Amino acid sequence: MLLNSYTEMQQSNFATFCKTNIVQPIDGITENRIDRYRSLIRGAIVDNLESAYPITESLLTEEEWDLLADDFIANCKIQSPQIWKMPYEFYRFVDENDIYVKTKYPHLMDLLLFEWKEIELYMMEDKNDAVGNLSNTFNSESKIVINQEFELLQLSFPVHLKPSTQMSKQDEGAYYLLMFRSEDKIRFFDLSLFYVKVLSDILQNDLTVSQLTEKLIKECAGESSELFKENFLRFLTAMHSKGFILGFIN
Amino acid sequence: MKQFVGIGYRKDFGEDFFQSEILQPAFIEFAPENWMNIGGYWKKVLKRLADNYSITAHGLSLSIGSPDELDWEFLKNIKQFLSDYDISVYSEHLSYSKCDNAHLFDLLPIPFRYDAVNHVVDRIKRVQDFLERKMAIEIVSYYTPVAAEMSEIEFINSIVLQSGCDLLLDVNNVYVNAFNHNYDAKEFISQLPLRNVSYIHMAGHEKVSEDLIIDTHGQAIIDPVYELFDFTINKLETPVPVLLERDFNIPEMEELASEMNKLEQICSKAWSHVYAS
Numbered sequence: 387m388l389l390n391s392y393t394e395m396q397q398s399n400f401a402t403f404c405k406t407n408i409v410q411p412i413d414g415i416t417e418n419r420i421d422r423y424r425s426l427i428r429g430a431i432v433d434n435l436e437s438a439y440p441i442t443e444s445l446l447t448e449e450e451w452d453l454l455a456d457d458f459i460a461n462c463k464i465q466s467p468q469i470w471k472m473p474y475e476f477y478r479f480v481d482e483n484d485i486y487v488k489t490k491y492p493h494l495m496d497l498l499l500f501e502w503k504e505i506e507l508y509m510m511e512d513k514n515d516a517v518g519n520l521s522n523t524f525n526s527e528s529k530i531v532i533n534q535e536f537e538l539l540q541l542s543f544p545v546h547l548k549p550s551t552q553m554s555k556q557d558e559g560a561y562y563l564l565m566f567r568s569e570d571k572i573r574f575f576d577l578s579l580f581y582v583k584v585l586s587d588i589l590q591n592d593l594t595v596s597q598l599t600e601k602l603i604k605e606c607a608g609e610s611s612e613l614f615k616e617n618f619l620r621f622l623t624a625m626h627s628k629g630f631i632l633g634f635i636n
Numbered sequence: 637m638k639q640f641v642g643i644g645y646r647k648d649f650g651e652d653f654f655q656s657e658i659l660q661p662a663f664i665e666f667a668p669e670n671w672m673n674i675g676g677y678w679k680k681v682l683k684r685l686a687d688n689y690s691i692t693a694h695g696l697s698l699s700i701g702s703p704d705e706l707d708w709e710f711l712k713n714i715k716q717f718l719s720d721y722d723i724s725v726y727s728e729h730l731s732y733s734k735c736d737n738a739h740l741f742d743l744l745p746i747p748f749r750y751d752a753v754n755h756v757v758d759r760i761k762r763v764q765d766f767l768e769r770k771m772a773i774e775i776v777s778y779y780t781p782v783a784a785e786m787s788e789i790e791f792i793n794s795i796v797l798q799s800g801c802d803l804l805l806d807v808n809n810v811y812v813n814a815f816n817h818n819y820d821a822k823e824f825i826s827q828l829p830l831r832n833v834s835y836i837h838m839a840g841h842e843k844v845s846e847d848l849i850i851d852t853h854g855q856a857i858i859d860p861v862y863e864l865f866d867f868t869i870n871k872l873e874t875p876v877p878v879l880l881e882r883d884f885n886i887p888e889m890e891e892l893a894s895e896m897n898k899l900e901q902i903c904s905k906a907w908s909h910v911y912a913s
């Protein structure tokens with residue numbers, strides 16, 4: 387490398403101070419001005435985190451939030467050159483490290499995931515471009531075309547249903563959240579385990595509406611098949627009108 | 637439509653921006669990091685603007701002065717972005733924003749040192765080779781020197797002349813640096829390799845104490861910076877694109893328009909001979 391170790395060390399010490407606030411020997415600097423860099427960097431990262439995680443920020447006390455942000459800035463080696471992706475690294479940082487607030491708020495990881503996925507879906511590259519002309523109505527021989535811009539999250543706490551400040555251990559369970567982008571907006575659906583199964587059947591099998599209905603009826607003993615069929619067709623119509631089903635190939 | 641003056645697009649501009657009769661920019665600048673590899677609403681905004689205006693790209697995260705290796709995957713994305721939107725001007729900052737394998741999202745000052753010159757020159761050349769185009773390097777505002785063994789002007793000139801890159805002259809940054817480090821801005825500009833200037837930035841700043849100005853891009857341009865701009869462009873042999881940067885405290889579009897009009901007027905006056913002849 388053309389850079390000598392002395393220069394590299396000066397640059398590294400400067401960056402370390404900005405990240406950690408720990409004073410390192412740096413030659414020839416104007417002492418009272420280096421703090422500006424620390425506050426500019428902290429400001430850029432914290433502003434971004436606060437706009438990515440507004441619910442988390444308001445759940446934590448100010449002190450908890452500040453400590454967590456400082457810990458992240460000091461210790462996470464942020465890899466993405468795109469600042470809008472940085473909140474995902476924050477999520478992973480909290481997930482992978484022994485962080486006190488995770489114990490205090492057992493639903494914290496679910497909440498962070500929920501808030502991050504909204505951004506990721508909102509920004510993600512378009513995935514439905516290849517879809518050709520689809521029909522808006524279906525019959526028993528139709529195939530269903532799903533909107534590919536979606537996430538199905540399995541959560542232990544209902545962070546999408548209940549204010550995070552009111553969450554308690556009693557709320558722990560299995561929750562399924564379908565999130566997708568439609569008309570540039572993110573839509574959220576709380577799904578029962580049964581409809582998660584319906585969805586995975588739609589996603590995994592290239593079946594027609596009638597084949598799907600039959601398969602599902604076979605697997606769900608106990609429910610009247612007529613009622614089931616009615617509910618399933620209603621589900622398809624609803625998901626189409628919300629934009630999760632893009633249309634049908636007839 | 638303006639002939640010389642463009643504007644840096646910010647997401648906070650909102651729908652007002654699309655009332656193009658207000659601003660009529662000659663071009664629009666985007667930070668590729670915020671606009672590449674995306675879809676949805678913002679991609680539509682970008683496409684809509686790219687269909688109607690010529691686009692320039694001003695990068696944030698290349699970190700040309702970093703001790704860390706260049707990020708070639710990132711540069712591949714930049715290259716794709718430049719080609720997707722038919723962008724001819726790509727500029728970056730003469731600073732570093734990644735160190736010890738971590739992005740910092742701010743512009744740190746490179747030590748004004750001989751080995752740093754060699755290092756940066758080599759990297760600019762490699763980036764230019766990879767992108768198959770020249771890039772413009774921006775003189776950044778800095779608040780403290782670090783382990784300097786040469787002057788700022790010697791540092792900048794060596795890099796520009798040895799690498800053969802273009803220079804993005806941010807007139808406000810020179811004003812801010814001259815104030816913060818006690819030198820004469822006009823003298824500094826006169827010593828730059830002005831033939832390499834391919835792009836100009838103009839912006840506002842904030843004086844935070846008796847001896848310190850911070851380059852915030854959050855205020856209107858002040859008169860002494862307009863004056864320095866006038867001085868600068870009269871020294872250039874050929875017209876270059878001029879950009880108004882406004883990142884914070886976004887005012888009404890009319891206020892931005894009046895700043896842009898003022899810049900356009902100064903340009904038209906200085907560069908009228910180019911078109912008259």
Ligand SMILES: [Fe+2]
Binds near residue numbers: 774806881
């Ligand atoms: Fe600039």
